[in-house]
Amino acid sequence: MKVFGLRAADIVRAAKGQAAELGVRSISRNQLTRLVQGRAVPRQNTILLLVAVFRHLTGRYILAGELFMLEPAMESASGGVAQVFDSADGSRISIPVSSGKAQIWRVFVPEETEGTAGETFDTLFVEYGALLRAIAMRRYSIPPDQAEEIVQEVFIAYLQRHTYVRNVRGWLYGALRHRCIDYLRVRGREIPLEAEHDPADERSDRARDSIVRELTFAAVLSRLGDKCRDTLRGYYLGDNQRDLAEKLSTTPGYVDQLISTCRRRAAEVFRSLGLRRR
C-alpha cells in the first residue's frame, strides 16, 4: 500500500464497487488490516478483488504476484504439505500448512534459462524428466517403458559428469537424443530425419525440431493451473470473448485480465523449462 501511496480507507471504499462488478464479497477495513499485518491468509476471491482494486486506483496493470507472494503447487517436487487451489490469476497456488510461523505466500521464481549446478536434482528430474520422456516417445516413437528407462540412464550419465556439464538441460537433451538414436539403430528401426542444420543460422535451429517445440509448450501448459489452461485453450483455439467468459463463469472484462496473466505465467514457466533456442 505504501509503495502505491494508497490508504486503507480508499481501498475499502473502492473494493465495494469492484466487488459488485466481480460478483464477490467485499472486504472490511478490519480484514484488510489483518491481511496487511500477515495475521490472515487471503482467499482466492480476496486476491481477485484486491488486484482489481489496485488496478482501478493506480491505473497500473498490477499482477497478483506483485501484491501477494504466490507459489504454484509443486506437490510432487517439494514433498511438503500444502493446501492447493486455483488463485485469482488462474494458476495453482499453495499455502504451506506445516509451518508454525505466519503463513507466507512465496513467489514462484522462474529459474534462469540454463540449468544451474545448484538446482535441486529431484526437481530437475521431476520437471525435466517428463519432457524428456515425452520427447523420446513422440519424437523417436519409443515405447513408454523404454522411454522411461532411457531418461533414467541419461540422468545417471549426467550425475557422473555433473562437475563439468555447464548447461544441464541442454546436456540432458543432447544425451537423450543420442540414446534414442542408438536405441533405434540397434533395433534396425528408421531414425527420424532432422532438417538440414546450419549452425550459424538461428532460424534453422528454431525450425529443426517442431515436435520438441510443441512438447515444450505442452509441458508449459501442464504446469499452469486448470483455470489458466482452460482460459488459454479457449483464447487460442477460437472461442470469442463472450463464450469464454460464459465457460469460465466470469465477465468478458475479467477474461482479458485472465488471458494476460496466464500468458505471462506461461512465459515464466517456459523460461524455467529452459529448452529453448539461443
Place this chain on the structure above:
Amino acid sequence: MMHYSDDQFAMWRRNQLQAEEHSAMQSHLSDCEECRRMLTIYEEMDEAFRLQEVWDSVALFLDRRPPRLAALMAEYKRIEHENEEAAKKLKPYLKSPMHFMDADFAGDPRLHDAGVARMLVAQAASRHEKSPKFALQLAAAACTIARKVPAQPLLLGCALREKGTALRFLGQFKEAIQALDEAEPIFLAMPDGAFDLAIVAYVRSVIAVRFAERAGEALTLARSAIATFREFGDAHRELSARLVEAEALEITEGYRAAAESYERVISLASRLDRQEIAAHAFNNAANEYAELREFDKAKLYYMEALARHDQFGNAVGKAYPDWGLARLLVLSGEMEAGVKSLETARGDLLKLGLREEHALATLDWAGARLALNRPDGVAAACQEIVLRYESEGATRNARLALAYVHEGLRQGTATPALILQVRNYLVQLSNNPSVAFQPAT
C-alpha cells in the same frame, strides 16, 4: 532498467501505440536483451498455442510423478556422498603443489575411490589456465587412481583428457596428443560419450591450429566440436571452439572467412554477455578487415573492442585496438598521425610486458618512419627488439630475420617493404617455427 509487459508488446505489434511511444519502444528493444527475449518467447508461444497438437500433448505431462525417482535419488546421494568424502580426504593436499606431493596416490588405498578421482579431475580442470603445472599433477594423480578403481572408464577417460589439456597449456603437444589418444577410445565405447569426445576434439584443434600445416585438421576438429557443443546446449564451450575455427580459417581460407567467423563469435559472445571475448573477437575481426583494406569496418570494430575493454578497465586488452587503430592510420595513408600513434602504442605494449606485440608495433613504426624518409632513431629502436618463442628453432629464425633489418638499417639499404616482410614473417612464425626467413629479391 525498465522492461515492457506482454500487453505493451501486443499494442506495439498491433500498431496501437502513439508514434512517440512506438519509437521509444523500438529503440528500447534494440538495447534491451531481456525485452527482446521476452518478445520472442511471446511470439513463439502464440504460434505454438494455436496448434491443436500442442493441446493434445498436455496429457503426457499431467501425470508427472516419475516412477524411478527413488532409485535415481539413491544414486545421486551416493555420488554426492562420495564427492563429499573425497573433498575431505583431499583438503590437506590441495593447499599447494608442495602439499600435494605429500600424498601417496599410488600406494594409499584410502585414496583409491571414484570420488577422489572425480574431484581431482574437477580440480585439474579449474587450474589449467592459471597453474598448468599443478593441473598436470592433479590430472596425473587422477589417472593413477582411475586405473585402480574398477568399472569406472569415464573417470579414466576424463583424467586422461585433463592430463592432455594440462600438457597442451604447458606446450608439451606431443605428450598431450598421446594422452588424448588414450582417452578417445574410452569415450568412443560409451553410449553417452559424444560430448566428452567433443571436448577431446576441441583440445586437439587448439593444438593443431598452432601449426600452419595442420590448420585444415584444426578446422575440421573445431567444427565437429562446435556442432556437438551446440547440440548439447553448451554455448560457452561452443564459443571457445569458434575462436579456434576463426583462427584456422585465416590460415586455410584467408582474411575474409576469418573475419566472418570472428563476427559469429561476436554475435554469440554478445548473446552470452561474454563481453571480454566479444572485445577480443572485435579486435581480431578488425585485424582481418585491416588486411582486406576495408578500413572503415576495421576502424569501427577497433572502436568497439576499445569501448568494451575500457568498460572492464582492461589495460592489456585496450593496448591491442590502440595499436590496431594506429596501424590503420598508416595503412590508410595518414602517415604522420600514424607514426605518432604507433610511437605511443609500442611504448604502451612494452610497459605492459607484451614483448612480441611490442616488436611488431616497433616494426610497424619503423616501416612508417622509413616511408616518411625519417630513419633517425629507427635502428636504435629495432635493436631493442627481443623475441623469444616456445621453440628454440623459432627464436633462432626470428633473430635471423631481424638481422636482415639491422643490417639493412646499418647500411642504409633497409626499405619499408623489407620491414613489412619481416613483420609478416614474425606474425606467422609461431605457426611455422621451422620455416626460415627468405628476403624478397
